[in-house]
Amino acid sequence: MENKVEKLEEDGRRKFLRLFGAAIGGGGMAIAANSLLPEAAATETPAKAAIPAIPGYDWSQHHWAFGVDATKCIGCLRCVEACKVENNVAKDPNHFRTWVERYVTLEGEEKARIDSQQDPVNIAAAGAEGKYRFANRYKDAKVEKAFFVPKLCNHCTHPACVQVCPTGATYKTDDGVVVIDHTYCIGCQYCVQACPYGARFFNEEKRVTDKCTWCYHRITKGLNPACVEVCPVSARVFGDRNDKQSPISIFLRNNRVTVLKPESGNAPNVFYVGIDKEVG
Amino acid sequence: MEALYHVAPFTGYIYPNESVVPWTVLIVIYPYLTGLVAGAFTMSSLYQVFGMQRFKPVAHFAMLTSLCCMLIVPLPLLLHLGHAERALNPMITPHTTSAFAVFGYAAGFYVVLLLLENWFVFRPHIVQQAQQRKGLLGLFYRVLTLGSYDLSEKAMSYDRKWIFALAVVGIPGAHGLHGYVGFVFGSLKSREWWSSDLMPPIFLFSAIISGVSLLIVLYALSCKLRKVPIDLDCVKGMAYTLWGFMMFALMLEAVEFASLMYRGREGIEMILEYVKGPLVIPFWTVQLGICSLLPVLLLSFMIWQGTKGKTLIVGVVTCAMLVLVGVLMMRWNVVIGGQEISKTGKGLLTYHMPWVEQESGLTAAILLMAPFVLLAVAVRLFPPWEDGKAAH
């Protein structure tokens, strides 16, 4: 099913690329001028030119956003496992569309100790490939403060990854999702470097870059992203900001939220509640 | 079987996806080669454009060197791409906000420029060979004449105008191409180690010193192989040039480093830890100590003492070889260094270069040798020597 959506997206994309290619010709100088404007990456997206033919879906009618309530997250990592299955992500602990970080401050220490799924101790605790656990490594310590922070692509309003992509293979859709056309990406990994959040990785099997799409194949059918679906404590919230009664609109209305690394200028669209100053 | 990916060991906290280093040793080679192109071109322009007669012995040779390096420049990139067969996508649909979108056009333009310049420079030789030689080689030269056999004074003065004009265009071309490589890194705000306005000029000046050094070494070597005396005046001129540009290069790097430290933005603790730990050997000792300060001191000493003859040649060639290693280390410390400092600002990684696979030390070594294999063939087909003797 996912493939079909990808295919539809891709058809629209192709049409755009033809238009774009014709329009651009050999205008090298425009490129230099344009790269000076970070906003240009977000404003000039293929979305304007081609709407993908997803049955019953009009991307100009939606404005997706994501919320994370870190005070609720229990670090069970069901979201991570569900995402790996849903999106066919490599099962190893070095490729993630979403992951969870643990911040633990011990008594008498000022800085939090941080770990995540790639930590050897947690890998050992998980036991099997495709399974993820936080090792109970602080059981004998005096913990002063501890919390979990789910992470994923922020689907930034000014995405640095889109700005640097030389081909336009990665782009921001009209409904606010940053996606990658796997049939057009050359696998240069410039976008991997540019993302300040470590959200992107190289998919060795397809030899292109990969990242969270908010389960685009699901949300365009009215479903929740897989991670939101499986979270047992509703730490992850998703919805359409155009709909004032959607979970995300309510979340944003009722909470004072923050975003990660606001100084990057990326203007993320994943909004956090209950994170500490060292989370970035 | 070759491993699909390598997990880099880390300390502190890094994002899980960072544990696979995206840009490998091949992306170290890419700016190094572009730098040699720009540097060698600068050397030849000093004669072609600025009329510095003392550089006449290496002017044409520099042009060939620049071309041979340039022909290899796209290879490290192609070998790095996940889908090399899609390499033309950025040219078909250049994404205007990307610092990398123009690379194909810029590089293509520059290759054409170098080919034209070389063609004009070597046209008399091509015509002469086309008329004398028989067989396959004769055919080769006849094709290269492009049908133009006119070597009259009028035609030659026309050629000279072209050579001059192309060299003039080539200066901003070569320097633009390389400054732009610096921009590819400097414009990334995600990495404090790269994000700097000074990156383009730093890349540019280190490029020039690497190109000048390469010519010093190759010129001395070629004279030895051809058993002709080395033009001392030329070597001395190149030594002065090297010294002068090294001052700029060192100054810029010092200023950049100082402002990075002084700004002390978030994550500076990690950068300091990196600078004081993993960088002790590759940066402080090799790049800065042995390959920058030592040659500068040695060159200064020789200039001050008015060293002559064989001692001068040995001294200058030694300095040049050190600088060549130093600039390679600089590329490494920028490209790999930037990726060894985590974007979290809370951890460090260690990139381990594999020795034998697509993106490995072996590939890098082959790519580094390739321009010189090309050059060895090129100097036989198009002898660039002013004394007229072909290389053996």
Ligand code: SF4
């Ligand atoms: S989080 Fe990273 S990958 Fe996602 S949109 Fe922002 S810059 Fe791009």
Ligand code: SF4
């Ligand atoms: S890896 Fe693909 S999506 Fe990323 S910058 Fe390169 S072409 Fe664009």
